[in-house]
Amino acid sequence: MSFIQEQRREQILKSCIEELAASGFRNLTFKNIAERAGINPSLVSYHFKSKTTLLFALLEYIFSHKVQYVANAVSEDESTMKRIRQYIDASLRYQRKFRPWNIALIEIIFNARTEDNKAFYLMEDDEPDGLYMILIPIIEEGIDKGDFNRDTDIKTVSRIINGAIDEMILAPGSSTESDKYGAVLFSMVEGYLKAEGGE
Secondary structure, eight states, X not given: OOHHHHHHHHHHHHHHHHHHHHHXXXXXXXXXXXXXXXXXXXXXXXXXXXXXXXXXXXXHHHHHHHHHHHHHHSOTTSOHHHHHHHHHHHHHHHHHHTHHHXXXXXXHHXXXXXXXXXXXXXXXXXXXXXXXXXXHHHHHXXXXXXXXXXXXXXXXXXXXXXXXXXXXXXXXXXXXXXXXXHHHHHHHHHHXXXXXXXX
């Protein structure tokens, strides 16, 4: 795929996000996406052979975007506990900054169906979740270094953290509310993770 084709494809995906956030899944058509992008509808169908193909590509695009955003905010130079805080803060910041992307994601997951009429939210995904691939190694490292309680249930605590973050997916864009929520969440997680005698 050429650079120009990649740019056009990304333009279509971003326009699709905008259309979903503004008008909802039921009004999503190649024509509406093309109008929002300012291109001919034939270009949409050239890059995406069907609506289902487009939606699968869009899900991957949205998830990859979020994972990259959070990964960039977590510094390998910081302590494991500090990285947990960075992970939580970046994830909540993403929720605020990219609210239309979250709306588009919800519209797809709860309304889209595959070509054999299976709901997207019922589909099994064999690919590991990119966010867990950021979070779990931090927790594992903290346990190995003695920073975190050796009895930490990694699977459970990572689910609790991400689940709490997801609760803010459609929260108003108030940084004050989000920051307070993040501080309370981190305090709870820190209390659970901290090794006996740790700082």
